Amino acid sequence: MMRNLxxxxxxxxxxxxxxxxxxxxxxxxxxxxTIGQTYxxxxxxxxxxxxxxxxxxxxxxxxxxxxxxVIGILGLTTEFRHKTITPTLLAIPGRWTLLxxxxxxxxxxxxxYAVICIVVNFAIAIPWLDAKGIPVEFGHGxxxxxxxxxxxxxxxxxxxxxxxxxxxxxxxxxxxxxxYFAIISNLLSVIPWVRHWIYxxxxxxxxxxxxxxxxxxxxxxxxxxxxxLNGGLLFLVWTLVLLGAGGYFSLNRDIx
Amino acid sequence: MTAPPGGTSAVRGRIVVDRLTKVFxxxxxxxxxxxxxxxxxxxxxxxxxxAGKTTTLRMLLGLIEPTSGTAxxxxxxxxxxxxxxxxxxxxxxxxxxxxxxTGLQHLRIYCAAAGxxxxxxxxxxxxxxxxxxxxxxxxxYSMGMRQRLGLASTLLxxxxxxxxxxxxxxxxxxxxxxxxGFFRHLAGEGRTVLVSSHQLxxxxxxxxxxxxxNRGRLVRSGTMAELSAGTSTAVVRGPNLHPLQQALxxxxxxxxxxxxxxxxxxxxxxxxxxxxxFQHGVELHELSLSRFDLEQLFFSLTEGAHQGSDLGAYTxxxxxxxxxxxxxx
Numbered sequence: 272m273m274r275n276l277x278x279x280x281x282x283x284x285x286x287x288x289x290x291x292x293x294x295x296x297x298x299x300x301x302x303x304x305t306i307g308q309t310y311x312x313x314x315x316x317x318x319x320x321x322x323x324x325x326x327x328x329x330x331x332x333x334x335x336x337x338x339x340x341v342i343g344i345l346g347l348t349t350e351f352r353h354k355t356i357t358p359t360l361l362a363i364p365g366r367w368t369l370l371x372x373x374x375x376x377x378x379x380x381x382x383x384y385a386v387i388c389i390v391v392n393f394a395i396a397i398p399w400l401d402a403k404g405i406p407v408e409f410g411h412g413x414x415x416x417x418x419x420x421x422x423x424x425x426x427x428x429x430x431x432x433x434x435x436x437x438x439x440x441x442x443x444x445x446x447x448x449x450x451y452f453a454i455i456s457n458l459l460s461v462i463p464w465v466r467h468w469i470y471x472x473x474x475x476x477x478x479x480x481x482x483x484x485x486x487x488x489x490x491x492x493x494x495x496x497x498x499x500l501n502g503g504l505l506f507l508v509w510t511l512v513l514l515g516a517g518g519y520f521s522l523n524r525d526i527x
Numbered sequence: 528m529t530a531p532p533g534g535t536s537a538v539r540g541r542i543v544v545d546r547l548t549k550v551f552x553x554x555x556x557x558x559x560x561x562x563x564x565x566x567x568x569x570x571x572x573x574x575x576x577x578a579g580k581t582t583t584l585r586m587l588l589g590l591i592e593p594t595s596g597t598a599x600x601x602x603x604x605x606x607x608x609x610x611x612x613x614x615x616x617x618x619x620x621x622x623x624x625x626x627x628x629t630g631l632q633h634l635r636i637y638c639a640a641a642g643x644x645x646x647x648x649x650x651x652x653x654x655x656x657x658x659x660x661x662x663x664x665x666x667x668y669s670m671g672m673r674q675r676l677g678l679a680s681t682l683l684x685x686x687x688x689x690x691x692x693x694x695x696x697x698x699x700x701x702x703x704x705x706x707x708g709f710f711r712h713l714a715g716e717g718r719t720v721l722v723s724s725h726q727l728x729x730x731x732x733x734x735x736x737x738x739x740x741n742r743g744r745l746v747r748s749g750t751m752a753e754l755s756a757g758t759s760t761a762v763v764r765g766p767n768l769h770p771l772q773q774a775l776x777x778x779x780x781x782x783x784x785x786x787x788x789x790x791x792x793x794x795x796x797x798x799x800x801x802x803x804x805f806q807h808g809v810e811l812h813e814l815s816l817s818r819f820d821l822e823q824l825f826f827s828l829t830e831g832a833h834q835g836s837d838l839g840a841y842t843x844x845x846x847x848x849x850x851x852x853x854x855x856x
Binding site for chain 1: 581582585588589590591593605606608611612615617619620622623624625626627628629632635636637639640641642680
């Protein structure tokens with residue numbers, strides 16, 4: 272049944288043009304983040320190039336996260352908006368089965384998007400650094416950073432799916448999700464008391480910690496941040512909590 | 528059509544609703560409702576707006592959790608059916624389609640979910656006469672086309688049970704005639720068809736049985752033959768029917784006098800009335816038989832429930848409600 276469900280969900284998403292159009296913002300956001308990081312990079316002969324923040328450049332694939340968030344939100348809110356939740360539940364009466372199937376399907380789509388984001392990141396950064404005469408180095412935890420960016424994109428899509436399950440109204444879920452990651456999370460990260468005691472435990476803070484380079488921890492700025500792995504696990508917990516709450520409170524309600 | 532006997536609900540294609548109740552806040556939308564729908568029949572599920580028809584169908588299909596009671600198909604709850612689309616085909620709304628999907632895409636999505644071959648989508652589109660619109664986006668479909676697409680989706684798994692909510696809405700007369708024949712064909716194959724409708728004349732044409740709800744409660748159920756037994760009415764018109772009225776009362780027949788002066792006598796024996804008219808020298812301009820009218824029965828059973836509903840604007844056949852008629856001759 273799960274295999275059929277995943278085939279159906281993938282077909283459902285592929286049958287509209289939204290998934291194609293969403294590649295554009297995902298690629299554009301990644302490109303902007305990559306350009307922003309690469310632009311100021313200058314090879315520092317005195318310090319053997321150490322001033323170049325290779326890690327930051329090659330983890331900016333995560334810049335496309337908002338697009339993944341939106342795709343995730345669409346996963347269930349579209350069903351409620353167009354009332355296709357009724358035929359969907361007639362075909363798959365098990366609501367938790369449906370939620371798990373959707374999560375797997377959207378992880379598959381997020382995988383595809385994450386690959387595109389990383390390709391865009393590399394396609395801009397590597398030739399540009401090369402043109403500047405800067406040697407392209409993948410040391411300093413960069414491969415691990417790329418993998419983390421990849422996983423962050425996947426989890427962001429699932430976070431969006433969970434948010435959409437909980438807030439069934441599509442417009443409301445979009446506004447909440449985008450507003451949170453684009454504004455609220457950034458605000459929390461600069462308010463003095465909040466940044467140390469609330470922000471690190473919030474979804475945005477956890478995701479930020481996951482992507483951050485562990486080697487720069489314990490500076491004055493990052494003293495209360497979680498270690499990357501802990502941040503990743505915390506964001507995964509947030510994602511699962513949203514999916515669980517969405518399944519329990521929202522999807523389990525009467526469909527009338 | 529009786530309350531379900533416990534051990535026999537597992538018959539393939541049988542729908543059993545047993546003391547089903549749904550309470551929304553303080554409102555009892557469905558109240559201790561029990562009925563059984565047998566395979567090989569078309570059952571009309573009737574009731575005014577807000578009677579609880581759609582809530583009942585949604586509980587039957589696992590979309591709404593009952594407050595109490597059970598609703599089973601093939602002896603189990605819908606969610607427990609091993610291959611639901613191959614057991615039950617249901618269409619509850621005429622607009623459950625993503626507007627950017629074509630009709631064919633919509634059906635193929637549910638073929639994939641049910642593990643059915645994609646070609647089944649083409650086959651059912653042919654069956655409902657939508658082949659030419661298969662690759663048109665559903666946002667461009669007319670109401671009638673949406674109804675047909677909804678019907679097509681019910682047929683994907685070739686199910687033994689079909690549950691349809693107002694399937695004739697938006698269909699043109701040709702579509703309605705086609706639907707009628709289609710229902711008869713499905714029932715003839717031994718399938719169970721449960722159809723809720725406001726189009727009472729259509730239901731009377733096609734249904735073998737009816738279940739009538741009012742305010743969430745069962746008010747009448749039975750075969751059309753059971754419901755129509757003893758309901759035939761003789762219509763008598765003439766310039767002066769008074770002597771005949773007295774003769775009819777003397778003969779023990781009951782009926783009513785209509786506003787236009789005609790008589791309606793509860794009998795199907797026209798010969799007897801003709802004889803009485805002849806014996807009393809009464810001139811007749813019409814002596815005809817008015818057979819069972821589901822619409823009349825429906826309104827008499829659900830009287831008072833139509834205020835503010837789309838059925839409240841007229842009285843069936845222009846007749847005055849029963850309580851306004853003169854209880855003679």
